[in-house]
Amino acid sequence: MPASQAPExxxxxxxxxxxxxHHTIDAAADTSLxxxxxxxxxxxxxKFGCGEGQCGACTVLIDGNPRRSCITPVGAxxxxxxxxxxxxxxxxxxxxxxxxxLEEDAMQCAYCTSGMIMTGVALxxxxxxxxxxxxxxxxxxxxxxxxxxxxxxxxxxxAAGQIRTSAGAAGAKGESx
Amino acid sequence: MSPNRAAEILPVPEPEIAIEPERxxxxxxxxxxxxxxxxxxxxxxxxxxxxxxxxxDAFAQQGESGGRRGGFGGEQIPKEISxxxxxxxxxxxxxxxxxxxxxxxxxxxxxxxxAEEMHAPFQSIALVMxxxxxxxxxxxxxxxxxxxxxxxxxxxxxxxxxxxLVDIAAKQWNVEPTRLVAANGKVTDPPSGRxxxxxxxxxxxxxxxxxxxxxxxxxxxxxxxSGKPMLKVDGRDFVTGKHxxxxxxxxxxxxxxxxxxxxxxxxxxxxxxTSAAQAMPGVTVVRDxxxxxVAAPEPQTAEKALAAIHAEWKELPGQPSSSTVYDYLKANVxxxxxxxxxxxxxxRPNSAGSMDAGLTAAQHxxxxxxxxxxxxxxxxxxxxxxxxxxxxxxTVWTGTQRPFGVRDELKDAFHLDEKNVRVMVPDTGxxxxxxxxxxxxxxxxxxAKGAGRPVxxxxxxEEEFTWAYFRPAGVIEIRSGMTADGTLxxxxxxxxxxxxxxxETPYAVENQLIAFHPTKYPLxxxxxxxxxxxxxxxxxxxxxxxxxxxxxxxxxxFRLKNLPNDDAGNRLRAVYQAxxxxxxxxxxxxxxxxxxxxxxxxxxxxxxxxxxxxxVDPASGEVRVIRAVTAFExxxxxxxxxxxxxxxxxxxxxxxxxxxxxxxxxxxxxLNPKLSKYRVPRFKDVPQTEAVLVDRRDIVPAGAGEVPLxxxxxxxxxxxxxxxGKRLRALPMVPNGLKV
Numbered sequence: 049m050p051a052s053q054a055p056e057x058x059x060x061x062x063x064x065x066x067x068x069x070h071h072t073i074d075a076a077a078d079t080s081l082x083x084x085x086x087x088x089x090x091x092x093x094x095k096f097g098c099g100e101g102q103c104g105a106c107t108v109l110i111d112g113n114p115r116r117s118c119i120t121p122v123g124a125x126x127x128x129x130x131x132x133x134x135x136x137x138x139x140x141x142x143x144x145x146x147x148x149x150l151e152e153d154a155m156q157c158a159y160c161t162s163g164m165i166m167t168g169v170a171l172x173x174x175x176x177x178x179x180x181x182x183x184x185x186x187x188x189x190x191x192x193x194x195x196x197x198x199x200x201x202x203x204x205x206x207a208a209g210q211i212r213t214s215a216g217a218a219g220a221k222g223e224s225x
Numbered sequence: 226m227s228p229n230r231a232a233e234i235l236p237v238p239e240p241e242i243a244i245e246p247e248r249x250x251x252x253x254x255x256x257x258x259x260x261x262x263x264x265x266x267x268x269x270x271x272x273x274x275x276x277x278x279x280x281x282d283a284f285a286q287q288g289e290s291g292g293r294r295g296g297f298g299g300e301q302i303p304k305e306i307s308x309x310x311x312x313x314x315x316x317x318x319x320x321x322x323x324x325x326x327x328x329x330x331x332x333x334x335x336x337x338x339x340a341e342e343m344h345a346p347f348q349s350i351a352l353v354m355x356x357x358x359x360x361x362x363x364x365x366x367x368x369x370x371x372x373x374x375x376x377x378x379x380x381x382x383x384x385x386x387x388x389x390l391v392d393i394a395a396k397q398w399n400v401e402p403t404r405l406v407a408a409n410g411k412v413t414d415p416p417s418g419r420x421x422x423x424x425x426x427x428x429x430x431x432x433x434x435x436x437x438x439x440x441x442x443x444x445x446x447x448x449x450x451s452g453k454p455m456l457k458v459d460g461r462d463f464v465t466g467k468h469x470x471x472x473x474x475x476x477x478x479x480x481x482x483x484x485x486x487x488x489x490x491x492x493x494x495x496x497x498x499t500s501a502a503q504a505m506p507g508v509t510v511v512r513d514x515x516x517x518x519v520a521a522p523e524p525q526t527a528e529k530a531l532a533a534i535h536a537e538w539k540e541l542p543g544q545p546s547s548s549t550v551y552d553y554l555k556a557n558v559x560x561x562x563x564x565x566x567x568x569x570x571x572x573r574p575n576s577a578g579s580m581d582a583g584l585t586a587a588q589h590x591x592x593x594x595x596x597x598x599x600x601x602x603x604x605x606x607x608x609x610x611x612x613x614x615x616x617x618x619x620t621v622w623t624g625t626q627r628p629f630g631v632r633d634e635l636k637d638a639f640h641l642d643e644k645n646v647r648v649m650v651p652d653t654g655x656x657x658x659x660x661x662x663x664x665x666x667x668x669x670x671x672x673a674k675g676a677g678r679p680v681x682x683x684x685x686x687e688e689e690f691t692w693a694y695f696r697p698a699g700v701i702e703i704r705s706g707m708t709a710d711g712t713l714x715x716x717x718x719x720x721x722x723x724x725x726x727x728x729e730t731p732y733a734v735e736n737q738l739i740a741f742h743p744t745k746y747p748l749x750x751x752x753x754x755x756x757x758x759x760x761x762x763x764x765x766x767x768x769x770x771x772x773x774x775x776x777x778x779x780x781x782x783f784r785l786k787n788l789p790n791d792d793a794g795n796r797l798r799a800v801y802q803a804x805x806x807x808x809x810x811x812x813x814x815x816x817x818x819x820x821x822x823x824x825x826x827x828x829x830x831x832x833x834x835x836x837x838x839x840x841v842d843p844a845s846g847e848v849r850v851i852r853a854v855t856a857f858e859x860x861x862x863x864x865x866x867x868x869x870x871x872x873x874x875x876x877x878x879x880x881x882x883x884x885x886x887x888x889x890x891x892x893x894x895x896l897n898p899k900l901s902k903y904r905v906p907r908f909k910d911v912p913q914t915e916a917v918l919v920d921r922r923d924i925v926p927a928g929a930g931e932v933p934l935x936x937x938x939x940x941x942x943x944x945x946x947x948x949x950g951k952r953l954r955a956l957p958m959v960p961n962g963l964k965v
Contacts, residue, residue, distance in 0.1 A: 076525065079525055083524055083525065086473070087481075087523065087524060090475065091466075092466070092469065092472075092473035093465070093466020093467070094466070095470075095472070095605070095606070095654070096472060096607070096683065097605050097606075097607075097686070097900075098686040098899070098900045099685060099686055100686070100899060100900065100901055102899070102900035102901050103605060103900055105605055132466070133465065133466035134465070134466050134467075136465075137465050142461070142464065142465070146464040146465065147464075149460075149464045150456060150457075150460045150461065150464055151456075153454075153456050153457055153460070153866055153867075153870060155328075155457065155460070155463055155464075156328035156329070156330065156655070156870060156871075156874055157327060157328025157604075157605070157606070157652075157653065157654045157655035158328070158457075158463035158464075158468070158654070159328075159470065159604075159605040159606045159654030159655060160605055161463050161464060162464075162466045165464060183908075184908040184909055184911075185909075187908050188907055188908050188909055189907075190907075190908075191605065191900070191905060191907060192605075193603055193604060193605045193655055193657075193878065193905060194328050194655055194874045194878070195873065195874035195875065195876070195877030195878045195906065195911075196870065196873075196874055197877060197906075197907075197908050197911045198873060198911060198914055199870070199873075200908075201908070
C-alpha cells in the first residue's frame with residue numbers, strides 16, 4: 049500500500065441503492081450497512097441484534113441474496129440493489145409472506161420478524177415449494193428468542209401456497225410467469 | 226348486554242394471594258399520586274367520558290358513602306387509581322394502563338377484555354401503555370399478573386363505562402335503563418328501535434366518574450370476544466418494519482452514547498486519560514465518579530472515542546468462577562432474613578411432621594443434589610434508552626418492564642421532582658424478566674445531561690451479556706423416603722440461592738421440610754421468566770422419577786398416586802392426564818437411546834405438565850428432543866391463540882436452559898458474551914411441539930407467560946434417563962452432548 053494512503057482513513061461511500069431508490073450518503077466504506085440504513089436513512093425495520101451475523105435480525109437482500117447487514121461494510125454493497133423490509137410491501141400490498149406472518153400470528157415481540165421475513169422471501173424466491181427440512185436449514189441463522197419457530201415455518205408454507213396459487217392463476221390467464 | 230345490575234359478580238383475585246413476588250421483585254410502592262384536576266383532564270384527554278377505577282378499600286377510605294359511584298365530587302381525582310378508560314366523541318375507547326407489551330401479547334388480550342365488557346367492537350379499543358405521565362402507577366409487568374389483575378381491573382372499568390353510557394341514554398330518552406341494550410358500540414332501546422352510538426352519547430360531555438372495583442363482570446362462560454383467538458394488534462406495523470422500538474427512535478440533534486466498561490466485575494478506575502477522546506470533533510466525554518461515557522453525532526465516532534480512552538483498572542481478586550460457583554454458594558449461606566413461604570429470605574423453613582419419622586417409615590430412601598447454571602435472558606432487543614432534557618424536565622424512552630421503577634431510579638439519580646421525569650415504553654423486543662432495572666436509562670440521561678443534547682444509548686450484545694443481570698445459579702438438595710408401594714413419607718428440600726418460587730411440593734407428604742437459603746453470589750442476578758420454579762421443578766421432578774423407578778411404578782402412575790385429593794391436586798392431575806392422553810403416554814415403549822419422560826408442577830395459579838420424547842445419537846452424543854406435549858391450565862382462557870403461542874414459545878425457550886445454555890465466567894469476566902459462544906435454541910432444535918389448553922371457564926384467569934416453560938427440562942431429563950440409564954442432575958444437561 050502506498051505510504052500516502054493512510055489505512056485509518058478508508059474511502060468514503062456516497063451513494064447506495066435501497067428499495068429501488070438512489071440515496072446520497074456519506075459514510076466510511078467500513079461502516080456497517082446496517083448503521084447506514086438505520087442511522088442515516090432512517091430505515092429502522094432492519095434490527096441490530098448481535099453485531100456478529102449470528103441472529104439474523106439485520107437481514108437484508110443484496111441483489112436478491114440474504115445478507116447480514118451488521119457485518120456487511122457499506123463499501124461492499126457498492127452499486128448493488130439493496131432491499132430492506134420497508135421495500136417488501138408493494139403499492140400498499142403486503143408480500144404473501146408478510147400476510148402469512150399475520151395470519152399465522154408468527155410473532156411475539158416481533159423484533160426478529162423483519163429479518164425472518166427477509167430470509168423467508170429469499171428462500172421462496174429460490175425455492176417456491178420448500179419442505180419443512182429445507183425451511184429449517186435455510187433459516188437456521190435467524191434467532192427468535194420468543195420461540196415462535198413452528199409458526200414461522202407454517203407461515204413460509206402458507207406463503208408458498210399463496211404464491212403458487214396466484215402464479216397458477218396468472219399462468220391460466222396466459223400472463224407471463 | 227343485559228343492563229341488569231344483579232348480574233353475577235365474579236370474585237376478584239386477592240392480590241395478597243395472587244402476588245407471590247420473587248425476592249428480586251419486592252419493590253412495592255404506593256399508588257401513583259396523580260395530581261390532575263378536571264380542567265387538566267379535559268385538556269389532556271379531550272371531551273368525552275372517563276371512568277377511573279379505585280380499589281375497594283381505597284374507595285371506602287375516601288368516605289364516598291353517598292353511593293357506589295362517586296361523581297367527580299371534588300375537583301381532584303383520587304390518588305389510588307389503578308386503571309382508567311376514556312370514550313371520546315367519535316366513540317373511540319382509549320384505555321390507560323401502566324403495563325407494557327414485551328411480546329406476551331397483552332395489548333391484544335387486554336383490548337379483548339375491554340371490548341367484552343364495553344360491548345364495543347374490538348377495533349374501537351386502543352391501549353396507552355407504560356407511559357408514566359399518562360397511565361396510572363403500576364409496579365411492573367412481571368410475575369404473570371397482567372391477565373389476572375390488570376385484566377380484571379380493566380374489565381371493571383369497561384363494565385362501569387358501559388353502564389354510564391346506558392344511564393346517559395336512559396336519561397336522554399327518559400326510560401328505565403333496564404330496558405336498554407348495549408351492543409356493538411351502541412345503546413339501543415328495543416321497544417322503540419332508537420339507538421345512539423357511544424360516540425353520540427359521549428358528545429359534548431366532560432364527565433369523569435370514579436368507580437370501585439365491584440361492578441359485575443361478564444362471567445367467563447358468557448364471553449363472546451375474550452376466549453377467542455385474536456391476531457396481534459398492530460401486527461401490520463411489525464411485518465412491515467414500521468413499528469418503532471426504542472432503538473429505532475431518533476430526535477433532532479440526537480447523539481449516540483457509549484459507556485466505558487471495566488475490565489472485570491468490581492474493578493475501579495486506577496487511572497484515566499480521556500484527552501484523545503475529548504479532542505475528537507463533536508465528542509462529549511462524561512465522567513461522574515466511576516461512570517465514564519461518551520456521546521457523539523454518529524455511532525462510529527462514539528465507538529472510536531470510547532476506544533481512544535485510556536483506562537487502567539484496579540481489579541477485585543479472588544472471584545468465583547462458573548466451575549467453583551456451586552461450592553461457593555453452599556459455603557456462603559446468609560443467615561437471618563425475613564422468613565416467608567418456603568423459607569423466603571431464609572428465615573423460616575416450611576415444615577410438617579417429622580423427617581425422622583418419615584424416613585423411619587420409609588422402605589426406599591433417596592438423597593440427591595441438583596445444580597442450575599447462571600443463564601441470560603438474551604432479549605433480541607438489547608436494552609436501549611433515549612434521553613432528552615428540557616431544562617429540568619427529563620424524558621426517557623426505554624424498553625423496560627417497570628416504567629415507574631425506572632422513573633424512580635431517574636428521579637433519585639438526578640434529584641428530580643417525580644413530576645419532572647417521564648418514562649415511556651414503546652412495545653419492546655422482549656424481556657423475559659431481564660428488563661426490570663433502569664441503569665441504561667440512567668446512563669443515557671447522564672450522557673444527555675453532559676452533552677446538552679438528546680442521547681440514545683444502545684447496549685452491544687456483549688454489554689447485554691455482561692452488564693445486565695442473570696438468572697441465579699443454584700444448588701438444590703433433596704432427601705426423600707417412601708413406602709414399598711410408592712407412597713411418599715418424607716421430603717426434605719433445600720434450595721441455595723436460586724429462589725423460592727415453586728419450591729413447595731404439590732405432592733402429598735406427611736413429613737416435610739422445605740427451605741430456601743439465600744447466599745452470597747458472584748454475578749448480578751435477578752428475575753427471569755419462571756425464575757426459581759424452573760430449577761425447583763427440575764430437581765423435584767427428576768427426583769420423583771428416580772423414586773418411581775425404585776418403586777417400580779410407571780412415572781405417571783407414581784405421580785398421580787401421590788397427588789392429594791384437593792383442588793390443586795386435582796387441577797395438576799387434570800393437566801397430567803391431558804398431556805399424557807395427547808402424547809399417547811400409555812402406549813410409548815422406550816428403545817435403546819430413545820425414551821419418554823413426563824413432569825409437571827404448579828406455580829402462580831397455573832398448572833403444567835409436559836411429556837417429552839428424545840433420542841440420543843450414540844456416535845455424536847447429540848440429544849434430540851423429538852416431540853413435546855404440554856398441557857396447561859390457568860383458569861379461563863382469554864386468547865387461545867396467544868396462549869398457545871406463549872406455551873409453545875415458552876417450551877422452546879426452556880429447551881435452551883434445559884440442554885445447553887450456561888454463562889461461563891472467571892475472574893470477574895464473562896467468557897462467552899456472544900451469540901457465537903452462547904447457544905440459544907434455533908430452528909433445528911425445535912421438536913414437534915403441541916399445546917393442550919385445559920380451559921376452566923369457572924376459574925378467573927391467571928397469568929401464562931411463565932409457568933408453561935417449567936416442566937420441559939425435567940421431562941427431557943426423565944426421557945434421557947429412561948433412554949440411557951443416565952440421570953442428569955445439572956442444568957444445562959448436555960452442553961457438550963452426552964456420552965452413552
